[in-house]
Each structure stands twice: as C-alpha cells, then as structure tokens.
C-alpha cells in the first residue's frame with residue numbers, strides 16, 4: 001500500500017485501498033476517467049524519463065473519487081504518479097498536449113490499509129496498529145520548545161471550545177488563548193481561574209497573537225464572527241473552524257481572512273462529552289502548505305483521534321449522511337412519539353433491544369443543543385437532498401404498507417438490501433460491499449441478540465419506577481431473546497436503507513471516513529435488522545398486515561415530512577420551535593435515558 005504526500009498546489013490526493021487499488025479524490029475537476037502512469041527511466045540510452053501506463057481509474061460519482069485496478073507492485077516505491085483526466089473543463093489545470101490534464105502525485109509505499117485515515121497517536125485498539133505506525137513516520141511529536149512558543153487561540157468557549165482548550169492545555173501546550181463574547185469575559189475569567197488558559201476579552205485579542213486559531217462558534221454566526229475578528233488575524237497564522245457544516249465556514253474564511261494567513265480546518269466527529277480517543281477528526285488543508293499541516297497534526301495529536309483528510313466539499317457530502325439525515329430520522333421518531341403522546345418505553349408494543357437503541361439515541365439528540373443540529377442540516381446544501389429523500393422513502397414505503405401490498409413492499413426492501421449491503425435474497429452473511437465495490441468480510445458493527453437484549457434490560461431496570469418487574473430476566477439481564485419480541489414494522493430502518501439505496505450511498509464508506517458514535521449505532525441497528533432475511537421478512541409482514549403499528553407509523557411519516565420541510569425551508573426559528581416542542585415532552589426523562597445511553601455508547605465504542 002502507499003500513501004500520498006501532497007503537492008501544495010493540488011487538491012486531489014491519492015491514498016491506499018485495502019485491495020491494493022489506487023483511489024484519488026478529485027476535489028475540483030469534473031473528470032470521469034483518469035489514466036494512471038508511473039514515471040520511469042527510459043531505456044533509450046539517453047537517460048530520459050518515460051511514463052509507464054498502469055491502467056485507468058474510473059470516477060466514483062458519489063464523492064467524485066476515482067478508483068481502479070492498479071496493482072500495488074506496479075506502483076513506484078517513491079516517485080511520481082501522473083494522472084491524466086479526461087476532463088472537458090480545461091480550466092482546472094495545465095492543458096496537456098493531448099486530450100486531458102496531467103496531475104502529479106508524489107507517493108511513497110507504506111503498509112497501511114485505510115484510505116484517508118491516519119491515527120494521530122498510538123493507542124491500543126488492534127485495528128489501529130497500522131495507523132499508529134504510520135503516525136510515527138508521518139507526524140512527529142511536538143518539541144517542548146514548540147509547546148512553549150506556539151500560541152493556540154480558541155474563539156467561542158462553549159462545549160467544544162472548552163473541550164479543545166482543556167485537552168490542549170493538559171497535553172502541555174503552554175499558550176492557549178481563549179475568549180467568548182466580550183459580555184461573557186468576567187464570567188469566563190472566574191470559571192477558568194487556575195485552568196492555565198489565557199482568557200482574553202474578545203476575538204481580536206486572541207487572533208492577533210495566536211499561531212493556530214480555531215473558531216468554535218455556532219455555524220449560523222460564523223460569517224459574522226469571522227467578519228468581526230478576521231482582520232486581526234496574525235500574519236502567517238493558521239485558521240480553522242470547528243463548525244459542523246463547512247460551506248458557510250469556507251465562504252466566511254475566504255471572504256474575511258487576510259491573504260497572508262492559512263486555512264486548515266477541522267471537525268471532531270463527536271459531542272463534547274465523548275472521549276475523542278479513536279474518534280474521527282476531520283482535517284481540511286484548504287489553503288496551506290504541508291509544513292503548516294504538520295504543525296496542525298502535532299497540535300491535534302493530543303486528542304488521540306483518527307485524522308481523516310477531506311476537502312471542504314467532501315466534508316459536507318459525508319456529514320449530510322452521517323449526521324443530517326441520521327438526526328432527521330431520530331428527530332422524526334421523537335416528534336411522532338410526542339404527537340401520539342406516548343413514552344415508547346411505557347408501551348407494551350415496543351419491547352426489545354432495537355427500540356431501546358432508538359429511544360436512547362432520540363433522547364440523546366433532544367437533550368443536546370438545537371443550534372448544532374439546525375446548523376449542520378439547514379446550512380449544508382447536501383443535507384436538503386438527503387433529508388428530502390429520507391422523507392420520500394418513508395412515504396413511499398408507508399403507501400405500500402397501508403395498501404397491504406406486501407409483495408411489492410418486500411421486493412422494494414430486499415432490492416435496497418441488495419444494493420446497500422450486497423446480500424442476495426436468502427443470504428445471511430457477514431460480508432458487505434466495501435468501498436472498492438468488492439465484497440468484504442466485516443464483523444457486525446455491534447448488534448448481536450445478546451447485546452441488544454442487554455441494552456433493553458438495562459433500560460427496563462433504569463426506567464422501572466412503575467414496578468414493571470422483568471419476568472424474562474435471569475438476573476444478568478441477558479436472557480430475553482429478540483425472537484420473543486413481537487415483530488415491528490421498523491419503518492424508520494426500512495426507510496433509511498431505502499434512502500441510502502435511492503441516493504447510491506454506501507454507508508460503510510461514510511462509516512470508515514467520518515462516523516459519529518450515533519451514526520455507528522444507527523448502521524449497526526440497520527445491519528442487524530437487514531442481515532437476517534427472516535427478521536426482515538417479519539418486519540415487512542408486520543408493516544403490511546399488523547394494524548397495531550399504523551397509527552404510530554402515520555405519525556412517523558408526517559413527522560419525517562415536517563422535518564424535511566424544516567430543512568428545505570432553512571428557517572432556524574421554525575426548526576428551533578419544532579425541536580423545543582418535542583424536547584419539552586421528553587425533558588423529564590433525560591436523566592434516566594442518559595444513564596442507559598452512556599452505557600450503550602460505551603459498549604458500542606469499545607466494540
């Protein structure tokens with residue numbers, strides 16, 4: 001395998017694929033085919049250099065990534081790869097003498113298996129050993145002089161800003177300058193007294209002295225805040241944003257930051273209460289040379305997260321799926337339960353592990369800050385398409401259900417199963433379709449009957465204030481099997497897989513790149529339901545024939561369309577109102593749900 005080192009002038013990049021293939025993400029050019037060649041000495045006696053044809057790469061439309069059957073052994077260990085794009089738009093690079101464009105990539109051979117991903121520090125998870133090794137060769141540790149002299153700035157001391165500032169200071173970065181809005185200055189000074197953080201009154205004071213500045217403010221305010229403080233940015237410093245959606249951040253940085261500053265953005269794919277170790281941390285080298293990128297990596301190494309290298313545009317495409325559409329599904333569940341005035345864990349219709357997972361994630365989302373979800377959905381252009389398709393999938397499947405067109409429902413659901421997971425009709429296996437389009441063995445993400453039952457029993461225990469003793473428990477909480485749970489239509493799960501299928505999304509691709517813990521669980525549950533043909537058939541049968549779910553499914557479809565509209569219309573006030581109305585309904589249960597949810601996440605993350 002090999003990794004690429006980037007030429008500063010290019011925004012394409014090459015990285016390794018598990019099967020020894022080459023993958024190029026094409027950030028700007030609308031190419032549909034790339035030719036891959038290797039530079040070698042010509043044997044014409046003149047000592048010149050020639051190009052050996054290695055094969056063609058075809059564009060993968062979803063993420064404008066290219067891949068093809070390039071054999072590892074034919075790649076140079078160190079040298080240049082030249083890619084010829086059959087790009088009709090010649091404006092993206094130097095025109096070639098023939099039809100396409102040439103781009104050069106420097107490569108060196110390595111033994112890693114994961115594209116785009118690099119772990120920022122050694123840790124003990126066996127799957128990450130390769131990354132740790134790679135990290136050592138790629139990313140040197142910061143020296144003590146560097147940690148004493150480089151100044152880090154954080155603008156916005158909310159949940160994420162505090163997490164970052166605290167971790168960085170604890171890791172030994174001596175100069176961490178922080179601020180919130182000026183009116184919060186005195187309070188912030190009191191709260192952070194003795195923390196070792198240098199609290200300043202505003203973003204001007206942070207910007208003028210810091211070498212790496214991270215804006216950690218609400219996505220909706222990013223333009224205003226960067227407009228306010230951008231002109232004070234220290235010459236030669238690097239600027240980042242923690243915002244969950246990057247289109248507005250990119251526009252704000254390009255508009256307001258002086259040209260003599262660099263842009264390398266970031267996004268930690270987890271909430272402020274999750275340990276960043278092993279979680280994806282997206283880095284976006286937008287306007288900066290490699291040397292600046294290495295500095296950012298040395299600073300960010302303290303989180304022990306997995307670095308994932310994306311462009312601004314790739315970020316928004318991936319997170320529309322891992323976050324916006326995932327949240328839409330859970331927000332819809334919450335609204336549906338609220339509208340039918342029921343706490344699902346109190347209903348006899350909802351026993352079982354899958355339900356426990358759904359309820360807990362739903363409550364987790366409603367207990368967080370609305371502006372985070374609103375920002376990443378309303379301001380991400382790709383989110384509109386995906387959330388709209390999710391609502392459409394809900395509606396389409398629901399229409400088949402109410403008409404009791406069981407065969408058609410089954411056909412559509414199994415077609416989606418085949419497209420997303422690659423499983424034939426009666427096949428039950430652990431393989432899935434990998435990024436390369438080939439089938440790959442993969443350990444189920446999390447869900448075994450036993451594990452789901454554990455969640456369920458833990459939840460019953462935590463919520464059994466009304467004396468629901470669990471007749472089925474054998475004491476260790478693992479005795480109920482899912483086969484004893486009555487079938488459920490699981491419309492939300494059928495719809496998300498239908499949505500992925502309709503949009504040509506491979507969720508595993510996004511899982512590897514930038515999964516949040518919630519997204520990981522979500523795929524895990526879908527995978528669990530869809531893996532077993534029998535379980536899936538039962539769900540389709542219940543959906544079409546069992547009328548006891550109709551009322552709830554009706555509420556769910558209406559809710560999903562409502563949330564899709566909220567995203568389509570892009571109005572923050574109506575989003576906030578929808579969110580807070582449902583939140584009010586669940587608020588008094590957040591504490592108990594928190595305990596179960598934390599337990600659940602622990603199991604999932606350690607898996």
Ligand SMILES: NC(=O)C1=CN([C@@H]2O[C@H](COP(=O)(O)OP(=O)(O)OC[C@H]3O[C@@H](n4cnc5c(N)ncnc54)[C@H](OP(=O)(O)O)[C@@H]3O)[C@@H](O)[C@H]2O)C=CC1
Nearest residue numbers: 156157158159160180181216217218219242243244270271
């Ligand atoms: N929470 C999460 O799970 C994650 C969030 N993110 C992203 O990180 C960013 C921050 O989120 P989070 O920390 O959760 O949100 P918070 O609301 O907790 O933090 C935002 C902070 O920025 C402050 N702020 C607003 N305007 C200014 C200004 N002009 N100068 C200085 N500070 C200002 C806010 O102050 P005030 O409240 O007074 O307005 C607030 O303290 C968001 O863009 C979010 O999308 C990314 C990953 C995870």
Ligand SMILES: O=C(O)C(=O)Cc1ccc(O)cc1
Nearest residue numbers: 244269270271323516517518
């Ligand atoms: O896991 C999720 O989707 C969360 O809800 C936490 C979260 C929220 C915003 C982010 O930008 C990243 C993570």
